[in-house]
Amino acid sequence: MLTVKNLSKKFKKSDVYAVKDVSFELTKGEIVGLLGKNGAGKTTIMKLIAKSLIPTEGEIVINDRDILKGNNMLKDVNLMIESAFFNHLSAYENIKFYLTINDMDYSEKEIKNVLMLVDLWEEKDHNPSQFSFGMKQRLGLAMCLSSAPKLVVMDEPFVGLDPNGVTALIEKLREWVVDRELTVLISSHQLSELEMICDRYIYIDNGLLVKEFDKSLTSVTVIKINDEIDPSVIQKFEHTEMNHKEITTSLENEHFNDLIKVLSEETSITDINKKDHLKDLFKKGEEV
Numbered sequence: 001m002l003t004v005k006n007l008s009k010k011f012k013k014s015d016v017y018a019v020k021d022v023s024f025e026l027t028k029g030e031i032v033g034l035l036g037k038n039g040a041g042k043t044t045i046m047k048l049i050a051k052s053l054i055p056t057e058g059e060i061v062i063n064d065r066d067i068l069k070g071n072n073m074l075k076d077v078n079l080m081i082e083s084a085f086f087n088h089l090s091a092y093e094n095i096k097f098y099l100t101i102n103d104m105d106y107s108e109k110e111i112k113n114v115l116m117l118v119d120l121w122e123e124k125d126h127n128p129s130q131f132s133f134g135m136k137q138r139l140g141l142a143m144c145l146s147s148a149p150k151l152v153v154m155d156e157p158f159v160g161l162d163p164n165g166v167t168a169l170i171e172k173l174r175e176w177v178v179d180r181e182l183t184v185l186i187s188s189h190q191l192s193e194l195e196m197i198c199d200r201y202i203y204i205d206n207g208l209l210v211k212e213f214d215k216s217l218t219s220v221t222v223i224k225i226n227d228e229i230d231p232s233v234i235q236k237f238e239h240t241e242m243n244h245k246e247i248t249t250s251l252e253n254e255h256f257n258d259l260i261k262v263l264s265e266e267t268s269i270t271d272i273n274k275k276d277h278l279k280d281l282f283k284k285g286e287e288v
Ligand SMILES: Nc1ncnc2c1ncn2[C@@H]1O[C@H](COP(=O)(O)OP(=O)(O)OP(=O)(O)O)[C@@H](O)[C@H]1O
Pocket: 011, 012, 014, 018, 036, 037, 038, 039, 040, 041, 042, 043, 044, 045
């Protein structure tokens, strides 16, 4: 669906690359989290995909077409970054007008559906100027999804949403996205929210892609052992890695028990601890 190849961006008057030689792929229907500290390069990558910035080097291919080599390449893509509204129009009219000026087909039912999704149907006749920051975020999300994009790029969509509301919204959003087989790239510093929706993650640091990892690796158990053991003992277990006397695994239930049994036969276990990889990344600023 989306291929990013050796993408780099250096802003004018800047000596350093905001994004440097980044390559990754998103397959149809995947929901991928773009992670990184402030200034890592996430928004720049998203704006490059949305063609609101032009890369210094590299290629972006959406559905086998290079987005830089042609017009109207982004009709199946929508972006939720810094949404802007027409304050003299109601929430409902805003979406309708947005779809009209972008020459997109729509049905009144679909507009209702997106407003229901973000819990703004009751407020459909109010102007966004009367909305709180969180409500504007919700309207931005509704607007982004209203054009029925195949690829959705969302920068910090959950900022300003209250903790209870955000959980319900993410559950509904995931269902919406999965039902329609949308491909989603989403950045957020709200890691627990991101974990509720993403299948996979891409970690950016200083403009470089440091690591890509699957959801299964985000909640792991770290097992400490007394003596280093032969790596072949570990190799037969999926999603399990050994680093000296520390074994990290995302195995659960009987598979986890099998691992413990095998380890106990080789050496003694000194500690077992559940660890949250996503939070760890930010705390330590380390590689996954
Ligand atoms: N228009 C610009 N001109 C010059 N430098 C820029 C511009 N936009 C971004 N940068 C720089 O590019 C780097 C990456 O910025 P970017 O906004 O992509 O980071 P980010 O990962 O989205 O950060 P945050 O989590 O804070 O939103 C930063 O060093 C930033 O200062």
